[in-house]
Amino acid sequence: MTVRPRDGIAVLAVGLLAALLPAAAHHIRPTPYGDHLTVTGPGAVAAPAVRVRGAAVEAYGPSDEDVRWRYAREGRWPVAVVGVRGVAMAVWDDGVVTGTGGRGDRVRWHRALPGAGGWLRAHGGRGVLRPMGPGVLAVVTPDRVTAYRTSDGDLRWMLPARGGCAFRPERAVRHAGALLVAQPCAQGAWTAQVIALDAFGRIAPHRRPLANDRPGDRLERPHAEKALASPR
Template sequence: MQHPTELRTHEGTVEAYDPTTGEVRWRHARDGRRPLTVLPARGEAITLWDDGFVTATDGRSVRWHRALPASAGWLAAHGGTGVLRPLGRGILAVLTPRRVAAYRTADGDLRWVLPARKGCWFAPERALHRGGALLIAQPCARDAWTAQLVAVDDRGRIAPHRRSLGNEALGRGPEQLNPQKLVAAPR
């Protein structure tokens, strides 16, 4: 079993340190690129780079990578604050002003995409977790403040009667009730 590591960014690298000894376990760099933010995930590091690439690495190899369309200019001006957000059940949300995309952390598989409404944009730095949901600010020029908030989880946008995307682990289907949720009596 591999022991946990501490992840840090240093100049143009992502570094994993042994928390007991402080020794560097591994380093990962991309030529001419700078890591903006890094998250731990199952013994790996998921990194957002300044050119809009997201990579998952264990230090020996890059397991998967994804490009964020038309984001390099925005990232250069705003940095990576709030862009990478874990959603639970092995799903990572990647927030940009134009869209929210969710990837499975095990293999980088795209699970769902939520575009910003016309005339609106997402504000990644203002998103926050509340219970099992990620609440994302979506400022709009003409909408009331109550319409300027979107809630998502590992299955996508939270809405009544939504269908499962198949993110569940095998043997655990959406038909099973969660005892933590209250169920209203039939009317």
């Protein structure tokens, strides 16, 4: 059978289309968590200042107009952001906490706060993000305080509120190296209504050492409360 040139071109076109479809499908797939990270300025600095502007987190250089990168999530709003050791950490209205490299190279990690989305949408993020020393971020919500390693989002420890009590992140204050967090209770002694925290959890005598940090980390003192070992 003789194949005409026109038929050969058609077969070739079909073959090319079949080869390109998987690649095209890969590029149009939704990004995880609806992430949209755009580097907008040349020579991104390692640890830029960060802020919430509208529906995005922005990092900028010497001036407010010197935007280096912008990070948004589809259909979501950031309610607070803080920069620690070259990582920009934000909490969003759906209760997701994210860590983005200071240069805007990638979103390093996502972590979900159970049941926090509705409260964040109603109250905002005032006082929720609390840097706790070298490489640790505490996230304070009414139900619990959760601490993450800033470099990779690894869970360091978790402290639930006592029964009948709730944390008030907007009323937390720093004093003598500790974070004092209000924990109003419907009943109970006044001494239970304020707790003291540091990078290792609740400050208490005889805290147990867990040695659950990565090699080279400086966090080598004892932890308290519900500390968790690093993943295997």
